Amino acid sequence: MMGIVMLLLTVYTLRHYVFSINRLFGHQRHPYASIVTANWPRVTIFVAAHNEEDVIQDCLENLMRVDYPADRMVIMPVNDRSSDRTREIIDAVVARFPGRITPFHRVSGKPGKAAALKDATALIDTDFIIVFDADYMPSRGLIRRLMAPFFDPEVGAVMGRVVPHNVGANLLTRLLDLERSGGYQVDQQARMNLGLVPQYGGTVGGIRISALQSVGGWHDDVLAEDTDLTYRLLLGGWLTVYHNRAECYEEVPQNWAVRMRQIKRWSKGHNQALVRHGGALLRNPALGLIERLDGFLLLGVYMMSPILLFGWVLSLLMYFTVSMQVLAPALLLIAFMAHSALGNFAAFFEIATAVHLDRSRQRIHLLAFTFMGFIVSAVAIAQSVLEQLLLDRLPGRGFHWDKTVRYRRPVASPATPIPLLSVSTEIQP
Template sequence: MGVVITILKAYFIVCIVIIVLYAVRHYVFSYNRMFAKQKISYRDIYDSDYPKVTVLVPMHNEELVLHKTLEALIQCDYDRSKLEIIGINDHSEDKTAEILDSYCEKYDYIKALHRLDPDQLRGKPAGLNEAMEMANGDVIIVFDADYRPSKNLIKKLATAFKDPEVGAVMGRVIPINANQNYITTLLNLERTGGYQVDQQARYNLGLIPQYGGTVGGFRKKVIMNTGGFDTKILAEDTELTYRLYTMGYVVMYDNSAECYEEAPETWNVRGRQIRRWARGHNEVMFKYFGRTIVSKNLSFLQKIDGIFLLMVYMVPFLLFLAIADSVVMFFVGQMDIVNALGAFIFFGIYNSWGNFAPFYEISAGAILDGLKKEVYALPLLSFSFYFYMWYISRGFLDAIVDVVTMRNVTWDKTKRFGKK
């Protein structure tokens, strides 16, 4: 019994240390973004020579949103002789195929990849792999079907590849339906903290900005030469980030390359989305934890940041266990009531404002973006934390089963709402 109590106490202390380390990380990033010298992106480069670009738009039952994305892409100011758009229709059962084909008939630079074979592997990584085989561009840029790229966005993203060290580029995602309800308001705040502060700070500090799988691009040759996307991993974006960094490339973050997305409007849809992200991210963690530590292409600070980033979707599960741990210790008489309450308050506050949607970063982002009224919604993030803890923990357990059983993963698509 004594050994068990010691283990429980040790685990509790380890979790507190992890919490403190993440809080320090968030504080450093917020401070950097607010007060330190900012790196500029390559957006100001004017160049008459741009690379050949293929825009890939993965689609599965996107009839509500698809035309908006394609219309936005048609309006872009990229040289048509160097632009190709491939819509990847991945086993859609609605009118996605018809809509896509109608655009292909009208515009010769829009092509369709219809994936209809019931036996073939589904999902975004498999679709991207197949589309890359037919792509003519040297640079691949990906937009999800609910995104609305602005006129000069492709130019901004493509400019980053002038730098030979850049393997991928990432733009900034902004919810178009931020004022729809409380969940979209909270997601807007999370995005503000995540992009305006977290990603930009990591870019400033030369750490590991993350390629996010959409509103971003990568060098086709690098990915094709290393076997394409791993179809057993749901988070192909995070996998790409770590693959590039361990190969010696970097991901460039361009805060000015902004693009609207449609954020989930119901808790159920958001829960499934975050569970999928957690599952995929943890699959990447299992694959790259060791490689990140031993990589010769990463600096010491990049390795530290890389490990923190890899563990982001494991920490809520660890905290979930820590709360259970504290309850057990209380009932076996190892914590008196004041300490248990203190621990609960400590966890509650951290969970509310310090973990998945880091309070410091969101506050800093809200200041930088000039969000005033939305700041009042910050305390509501505590609800979403407990919500996220539940779904992320389930995603973490899914990932463990994936790795142990080597099963094929299935893509759980986020529901679209088709807002104007």
């Protein structure tokens, strides 16, 4: 058993080292970044919203100021059964920008983001969609950068980089900023560089409608519709592109309890995708061996937390029950755990690499605190796995979507425009 745990930790550790070294010294692929002017295709932009009265106005107003041609862009806020002032605020913004926004007020139907997107997709007539969450604020050039890769007919989905905008709120938001940097700046871009499996994210990503339809459309029985779609597109022969310069600004959790609930939802959705697509991925002869291995390791990242916790328990048992002659493997295991996965995708050395690439080196002082975030994430993920294996199978549990709390509050009336966020942390090539 100890050997299996050590093997898994070794594989993931080497994976993080490879990604970090690639970002520091390897060839960087930004194949569509040079497309600045073109005959841009029409696109529908979904803004997923459920009780988002505090943030929906900011998102819509920022979308009014992007540099994509207004006549080629349909903005559709997907107001999914909101019970607060979300509809009122959307309609007020619509009145200020006549002809620019086509709201979809969904008053019934199956709960969940994927179900709402499924209904909204049936209403559009464009060949492409871009999906945002309501708390996200796009940079000025974001839509153009997300649409550029679609000139390649093999591209089925595009993912941009997520940057927290409420970094200065407290220690947690600063740690999440580091985690996001490692996960996108290093992990996602390295997988793009190496021709592996970039992951489509359902908060700042684009989809080709024909690709979506070819793999069965939105599945409304999943908690992580983006991970599910990533692997259905991969198995269907479509490429997913990560664009590191397509930045969008998000609101990260400012409370540890909220963070734990968010992690648990992501973990359950990711593990659901592992069960559904892991076997088919490993057996797919159209994919290369390295691509299949990377895709499977990406699916398995949330299973590593229970394995790590199990390794800790196993190490303690060995410490008190075995002789020093056989204690060396346990000590080696502890060394590996000290450098193992942090949060979702990033590792400690990936975060340091990302800080260096972002040229914001003051943030490195927080690296010692990231172990705190790791412990919280590991406990939340392990709890989610136990719930998924035991409690979620009980009658009456069913499908449950746990909405993330918002902290931003409106600072302007509907008549007062809010300036467009345009600050970028993406400096390096």
